[in-house]
Amino acid sequence: MIDLLALILVFSGIAFFFFGAIGLLRLPDLHSRLHALTKADNLGLGLVIVGVALLHGSPLAALKLLLIWLLVLLGSAASAHLISQYALRRRRQ
Amino acid sequence: MNNLLIWPVALPLLTALLALLWPRRSNWIGVAGTGLPLLAVLLVSWQVAASGPLELALGGWAPGLGIALRADGLSVLMLLMSALVTMAVAVYASVYFAHAERRGEFWVLWLLLITALHALFLSGDLFNLYVTLELLGLTAVVLACLGGSRESLQAALRYLVLGLLGSLTFLIGVALIYAGYGTLDMAALGDAIVAGPTAWVALSLMTGGLLIKSALFPLHFWLPPAHANAPAPVSAVLSALVVKAALYLILRLWLELFDGVVTQAAAVIVGVLGAIAVVWGSWAALQAERLKLMAAYSTVAQLGYLFMFMPLLAALPEGAGRELALGALVLLALTHGFAKSAFFLAAGIIMQRAGHDRIAELGGTARSLPVTAFTIALAGVALIGLPPSGSFLAKWQMLSTLFVTGQWVWLPVIAVGTLLAGAYIFRLLGHAFAPGEGVGPSLSVGREEIPAVLLALIATLLLGFWASAVWELVPISAYAGGGA
Amino acid sequence: MMSQSLTMLPDLVLAAMLIGLAWAALSSDDLRRGVVLFIAFGLLLAIVWARLHAPDLALAEAAIGAGLSGALLLVALRDEAGGKETAGRVSQVSRWMVDLFALIMACLIGWVLWLTMYAEPAERLAQLANSMLEHSGVSNPVTAVLLNYRAYDTLLELVVVLTAVLGVLVVGRERRGYRQAGPVFCGLVHWLVPLLIVTAGYLLWVGAHAPGGAFQAGATLAAAGIVLRLAGNDAAGLLDGMLLRWSLVAGIGLFLLVGLGVTINGGLFLQYPEAWSGSLILVIESAATASIAAALVLAYRGGRPDGWLSVADYDNNREVSR
Amino acid sequence: MTQVLLYALTGAVLFMLGVRAALLRDTVLPRLLALNVSGAGVFLIFVSLAYRGDSLPTDPVPHALVLTGLVVAVSATALALALNRRLREMDNE
Numbered sequence: 001m002i003d004l005l006a007l008i009l010v011f012s013g014i015a016f017f018f019f020g021a022i023g024l025l026r027l028p029d030l031h032s033r034l035h036a037l038t039k040a041d042n043l044g045l046g047l048v049i050v051g052v053a054l055l056h057g058s059p060l061a062a063l064k065l066l067l068i069w070l071l072v073l074l075g076s077a078a079s080a081h082l083i084s085q086y087a088l089r090r091r092r093q
Numbered sequence: 094m095n096n097l098l099i100w101p102v103a104l105p106l107l108t109a110l111l112a113l114l115w116p117r118r119s120n121w122i123g124v125a126g127t128g129l130p131l132l133a134v135l136l137v138s139w140q141v142a143a144s145g146p147l148e149l150a151l152g153g154w155a156p157g158l159g160i161a162l163r164a165d166g167l168s169v170l171m172l173l174m175s176a177l178v179t180m181a182v183a184v185y186a187s188v189y190f191a192h193a194e195r196r197g198e199f200w201v202l203w204l205l206l207i208t209a210l211h212a213l214f215l216s217g218d219l220f221n222l223y224v225t226l227e228l229l230g231l232t233a234v235v236l237a238c239l240g241g242s243r244e245s246l247q248a249a250l251r252y253l254v255l256g257l258l259g260s261l262t263f264l265i266g267v268a269l270i271y272a273g274y275g276t277l278d279m280a281a282l283g284d285a286i287v288a289g290p291t292a293w294v295a296l297s298l299m300t301g302g303l304l305i306k307s308a309l310f311p312l313h314f315w316l317p318p319a320h321a322n323a324p325a326p327v328s329a330v331l332s333a334l335v336v337k338a339a340l341y342l343i344l345r346l347w348l349e350l351f352d353g354v355v356t357q358a359a360a361v362i363v364g365v366l367g368a369i370a371v372v373w374g375s376w377a378a379l380q381a382e383r384l385k386l387m388a389a390y391s392t393v394a395q396l397g398y399l400f401m402f403m404p405l406l407a408a409l410p411e412g413a414g415r416e417l418a419l420g421a422l423v424l425l426a427l428t429h430g431f432a433k434s435a436f437f438l439a440a441g442i443i444m445q446r447a448g449h450d451r452i453a454e455l456g457g458t459a460r461s462l463p464v465t466a467f468t469i470a471l472a473g474v475a476l477i478g479l480p481p482s483g484s485f486l487a488k489w490q491m492l493s494t495l496f497v498t499g500q501w502v503w504l505p506v507i508a509v510g511t512l513l514a515g516a517y518i519f520r521l522l523g524h525a526f527a528p529g530e531g532v533g534p535s536l537s538v539g540r541e542e543i544p545a546v547l548l549a550l551i552a553t554l555l556l557g558f559w560a561s562a563v564w565e566l567v568p569i570s571a572y573a574g575g576g577a
Numbered sequence: 578m579m580s581q582s583l584t585m586l587p588d589l590v591l592a593a594m595l596i597g598l599a600w601a602a603l604s605s606d607d608l609r610r611g612v613v614l615f616i617a618f619g620l621l622l623a624i625v626w627a628r629l630h631a632p633d634l635a636l637a638e639a640a641i642g643a644g645l646s647g648a649l650l651l652v653a654l655r656d657e658a659g660g661k662e663t664a665g666r667v668s669q670v671s672r673w674m675v676d677l678f679a680l681i682m683a684c685l686i687g688w689v690l691w692l693t694m695y696a697e698p699a700e701r702l703a704q705l706a707n708s709m710l711e712h713s714g715v716s717n718p719v720t721a722v723l724l725n726y727r728a729y730d731t732l733l734e735l736v737v738v739l740t741a742v743l744g745v746l747v748v749g750r751e752r753r754g755y756r757q758a759g760p761v762f763c764g765l766v767h768w769l770v771p772l773l774i775v776t777a778g779y780l781l782w783v784g785a786h787a788p789g790g791a792f793q794a795g796a797t798l799a800a801a802g803i804v805l806r807l808a809g810n811d812a813a814g815l816l817d818g819m820l821l822r823w824s825l826v827a828g829i830g831l832f833l834l835v836g837l838g839v840t841i842n843g844g845l846f847l848q849y850p851e852a853w854s855g856s857l858i859l860v861i862e863s864a865a866t867a868s869i870a871a872a873l874v875l876a877y878r879g880g881r882p883d884g885w886l887s888v889a890d891y892d893n894n895r896e897v898s899r
Numbered sequence: 900m901t902q903v904l905l906y907a908l909t910g911a912v913l914f915m916l917g918v919r920a921a922l923l924r925d926t927v928l929p930r931l932l933a934l935n936v937s938g939a940g941v942f943l944i945f946v947s948l949a950y951r952g953d954s955l956p957t958d959p960v961p962h963a964l965v966l967t968g969l970v971v972a973v974s975a976t977a978l979a980l981a982l983n984r985r986l987r988e989m990d991n992e
Contacts, residue, residue: 071772078765085759099836099846106736107833110826113743114819116888151729153848158705160729197888198747205740212733220964224733227971231737231978235744238982243989246748250927250982257934257975258921261941264968265686265914268944271961272693272907275701294689298682588902592909595943599913599936603920608928615932622939629906629950630957634942637966641973646935649977650928656984657928675922683915690907690944703951703958718959719966727963734967741974745981749988792970869970876977879984 002054009051016044030087038080042073097140098149098162100133101172101211109204116197120187123200127183130207134176138169146571148217156217156278163217163280166569170423171214171341174430175334177551179207181544185438186326188541189445199239206232206330213338217571219267219277222342223260226306230256233335237323248318255305255315259339262302269295283350283572292354299346300363307339309363309400310370313393317377320389325441328385332392333434337426340399348406348419349572360407367400368506375513379520384440384450387517388433391476394510395429401503402491408498420564421490427563428483428552432475435548439468442541452521456529464542466525471549473518478511483556483563591625608657612650619643632788633719636780640796645873648803652752652879714854716786723790724858728847732836735829735865742825742872751880754811766808773801781866785855791828791862795869802874813874817884821871828868832861906947913940927983931976938972 023036049069053062108126112119140147146165150156164172186203190196209229216222234256238249267277273291274282286292308316316336320328347355374394381387402422409415442465443458444450459466475482488507495503556563598621602614619642626635706718706726713721723731758766777797784790806813815821835857836847844850849857875882886894917937924930942965949961 074765074768078761081761085761095843096840096846103833103837103846106829110830110833113826114822116886117891119888150845151847152725153845154709154726158702158709159726192889194887194889195747198743202740202743202747205736205743208736220967221727221730221733224730224737224967224971227975228733228737228740231740231744231975234978234982235740235747238744239747243986246982246986246989250979250986253975253979253982254921254927254930254934257979258918258937261914261934261937262918264938265941265944268941268948269686269689269693271701271945272690272948273696290692291689294685298686585901585905588905592905595909596912596916599916599939603916603929603933603936611929611932615935618936618939622943625906625943626946629946630953631946631949631962631965634946634962634965634969637969641969642939646973646976649973649980650932653928653980653984656987672923675919679915679919682918683911686911686914687908690911691904694904694907701948701958702960703949703956706959707956718956719962722959722963723966727960730963730967734970737971738974741978744978748981749985752984792966873973873977876974876981879981 006051006054009047009054013044013047013049013051016040016047020044031084034080034084038076042076045069045072096149097133097137098147098164098215099151101130101137101176102162102208102215104129104133105204105207105211109201109208112197112200112204119197119200120191123203124183124187126200126204127179127207130211131176131180134169134172134211137164138173141165141169141569142566146569148571157276157281160221161217161278161280162215163571164215165571166566167341167344167423168214168571169569170427170563170566171337172211174337174427175207175210175214178333178430178434178548179203179210179330181548182326182329182434182438185329185441185541185544188539189324189326189441195239199236202232202236202239206236206335210334210338214341217279219270219279219282221277223264223267226260226263226339226342229335229338230260230306233331236327237319237331239327240322240324242322244318245322248315248322252315252319255312259302259305262305263299264302266295266297266299266302269298279345279350280572283352286351286354288354292351296346296351296354297359300343303339303343303346304363307336307343308393308396310366310373310393310397313370313374313396316393317386317389320392321383321385325385325437325444328388328441329434329437332389332437333430336392336396337430340396340426344419344422345572347403349570352411355407357404357407360404364401364404364503367397367403368503370394370397371401371506371510372397372513375510375517379513379517381517382451382453384443384452384455384521385437387452387521388436388440391436391514391517392429392433394514395425395433395476398488398491398507398510399426399429401506404500404503405491405494405498408500409494414494414497416568417490417564418494420567421487421494423567424483424556424560424563425487425491428475428487428556431548431552431556432472432482432484435468435545435552436472436476438541438545438548439465439472442539442545452524454529455521455524456527458525460528462542464546466522468542468546468549469525470522471546471553473522475549475552477514477518481557482553483560484552486557486560588628591621591628595621595625609654612647612654615650616643616647619647633717633790633793636788636793637796640793640800644800645796645803645877648877652877656752712851714849714851714856714858715784717784717788717790719788720784720790720858724861725849725854728832728836731865732829732832732847735832735868738869738872739825739829742875745876745879746881746885749880751878751882755807755809757809758807762808766804769804770801770814773797773804777801777866777870781862782859784862785859791865792869794862794866796873798866798870799873799877802870803877806874806877812882813878815871815874815878815882817882818886821875821882821884824867824871825875826868828861828865831864835861903947903950906950907944910940910943910947913937913943916940927979931979935972935976938968942968 020037020040024033027033049065053065105126108122112122141164149162151160190199209225209232213225234249234253238246274285305312320331371394374390378387378390405418475484478484478488598618602611605611623635623638713725715721777794780789781794802813839848914937917933920933921930945961945965949958
């Protein structure tokens with residue numbers, strides 16, 4: 001039962017990644033692309049991580065996975081910020 | 094005494110670190126760091142000559158799991174050449190770089206180059222050989238661009254990229270060997286390797302990679318610019334030693350590891366390329382307008398001779414006849430090593446005094462730099478192959494091997510190559526001994542002239558008289574597949 | 578059969594993606610695109626390593642292969658922008674020749690691999706290496722190979738790193754630094770750098786019995802330096818002057834001294850006494866981590882810092898101080 | 900065993916792709932990319948040799964060799980990039 005739940009979570013996470021990638025390819029300008037990518041990926045990764053933690057079952061592993069998720073969140077937020085800032089600065093010039 | 098084999102590697106490495114930490118003392122550390130390994134090498138050679146091949150299983154692990162260092166006749170001869178040449182060149186360089194801004198870094202890299210050479214000649218493990226090859230390539234590249242000119246940087250970069258391609262090709266051969274035979278230890282491989290697709294493909298890949306590094310025609314094009322544009326002491330070791338390292342590996346692979354796998358056809362291909370290199374390189378040397386460029390083209394030609402031995406060696410059955418031919422090859426390589434380093438050092442002296450090395454404007458050299466002119470003449474004797482030089486004996490043995498194996502076709506190549514070598518040497522000497530003011534007046538014998546003339550004397554006299562020692566050492570083999 | 582092909586499916590996809598990415602990276606005429614694709618290729622390769630049960634390599638590939646190589650290539654693009662790109666023409670004939678040659682060689686190599694895979698169940702050195710593990714002082718087999726069985730390779734490899742860095746230092750001066758970063762990036766750096774340092778220490782420590790080790794730790798530490806430099810700290814956290822020289826030398830020096838030191842009571846070069854081997858390996862690895870990190874950061878800075886004095890500078894300093 | 904063969908063959912293909920590009924390109928950066936891809940191919944062959952199925956422990960020797968090779972490759976790349984950069988500077992002077 002838990003396995004099934006975990007699989008559903010992992011696959012829905014992958015679906016988020018997929019749509020994030022489509023957004024990256026199809027959306028018209030940089031900011032909306034960034035928006036689609038970071039939102040979808042962060043959520044997708046979160047779902048995958050919860051699923052994997054359920055599959056694995058040990059609390060220590062779950063803690064490590066959570067740490068990974070937080071780091072990725074921090075990294076992607078900062079890089080998205082930097083990219084958009086750079087784009088803004090270039091537009092002003 | 095057990096650890097004797099590590100000292101030729103450990104001493105230059107240790108002194109390199111010291112030179113990096115105390116840059117202001119680097120001149121002294123550099124010369125001492127070149128001299129100490131020479132002592133170690135002499136000890137090793139004495140041991141090998143007295144009691145046969147040596148082996149050191151590093152870390153105490155059985156070779157196979159661990160890495161073994163091995164010294165036998167062939168490696169000892171190469172070690173002796175590299176230790177003696179580097180010693181002489183180091184004394185020269187201590188004058189040449191006495192006031193150079195980057196001499197601290199020069200000495201560190203110089204000692205690392207010696208480390209790499211000695212590690213390569215002693216290594217008994219295929220992957221370790223890859224690491225030493227890379228180390229040798231990188232140190233050579235950095236030393237070659239120390240001059241800082243645009244040409245030298247460009248040549249060094251091209252040398253680096255090609256060297257990487259060569260060592261990767263070598264590495265994929267090593268991967269196939271590991272896939273097929275499950276070990277990297279060369280002694281075990283010497284027993285295990287049998288003729289078959291794995292051995293053929295691996296051998297051709299490894300040889301291909303090494304041929305790039307040893308600059309066999311048509312893969313020679315990187316050599317002349319790289320060697321001609323480096324600072325003189327660096328050119329000397331690049332031409333005399335670094336290209337020889339790849340050649341040494343080819344010999345090891347062909348004669349000892351893959352003995353019985355090598356086919357006559359493959360050897361003939363390499364021999365033909367060598368023959369083309371002899372003629373083309375000598376011709377280009379004759380056309381060259383700059384002294385160092387001429388020396389570099391002459392290196393391409395002389396390497397060609399060494400590869401022309403391959404079909405002869407492959408045609409001979411294992412035994413005394415083949416050892417005679419192999420001894421001749423090694424003797425020729427040694428003579429060229431000493432003679433060419435002497436030649437490059439002399440060229441460096443002329444360049445420092447005259448400010449250029451255009452052959453046509455060298456008139457008056459013999460009067461103002463008599464010792465250097467004498468060095469060039471002596472080195473020339475060895476490069477042409479006149480008696481009493483070592484190369485004369487080597488070529489003589491080569492000719493008699495031609496008759497034994499019936500491979501007459503190579504005869505005209507040797508004749509043409511020797512004539513062309515005579516032509517370019519005498520053309521140079523003609524300019525150098527002509528009257529003129531091309532080189533400024535200076536009659537004093539500089540400290541830097543002595544090592545050059547000593548190297549030339551080794552090539553012409555010592556190797557000629559002691560050639561029998563070479564023939565005695567070569568059959569002492571650490572690898573079961575070939576040799577003794 | 579069905580289940581077999583199903584388990585093969587991820588491998589097929591991975592292999593196809595590897596080749597596709599490599600092809601795209603190499604055939605792209607836009608350099609920036611090529612470099613970015615190459616980084617993606619490296620990350621994919623890290624997944625392949627994990628898939629082939631090589632977690633040490635997966636870590637190293639992500640940190641060194643994709644991460645640091647990628648960073649080096651990306652800053653190199655910045656230099657490239659000024660220069661003129663000369664796209665040389667390759668004649669159609671030689672293109673065909675090269676293609677043919679590559680095809681033949683790939684087939685030959687593949688053929689040999691196919692032969693060796695089916696020849697016999699390959700034992701190679703696996704059994705031996707794993708059975709000697711208890712005598713090696715560590716329980717991570719890769720670390721045992723790197724720092725005990727084949728420690729000599731690793732020693733020479735550190736020398737290769739030193740040589741390359743000396744080359745970088747000799748060739749030219751370092752690149753200009755970056756402007757001071759904005760608040761968001763600075764905030765990130767304040768968190769990230771300590772975290773990276775802790776991670777490096779963890780990787781170093783854990784390398785004895787689990788995936789990790791000096792190279793992964795050194796690369797992580799170097800990443801901390803690179804992040805610092807990107808945030809406007811031009812020295813990238815490196816020491817200056819003599820201390821920099823010492824940190825470059827430390828790894829090789831300690832390795833060599835330990836190797837020679839164990840010969841004093843009769844051992845062979847690098848033959849650690851069994852009771853000590855675990856601690857000796859850790860000491861060597863710690864020094865090596867520092868040296869690797871210093872070397873990689875210097876390589877990223879791209880030349881010699883102003884604090885790297887030549888012999889002539891030392892002489893002048895002495896005259897000035899008199 | 901088929902997986903091992905698949906990856907080993909992929910390694911061979913990657914190696915030759917890299918060699919091909921290194922021979923056909925004539926500027927430094929693309930050549931370096933090509934050589935790095937070639938190196939990755941060789942490493943892939945080594946690592947696939949080490950893999951002996953999910954049940955047996957892997958062969959650690961090729962792993963260590965590849966780790967060594969990786970570091971050597973990065974060092975050489977760094978040196979080549981530094982040389983290339985100095986040449987560019989000289990062009991612009």
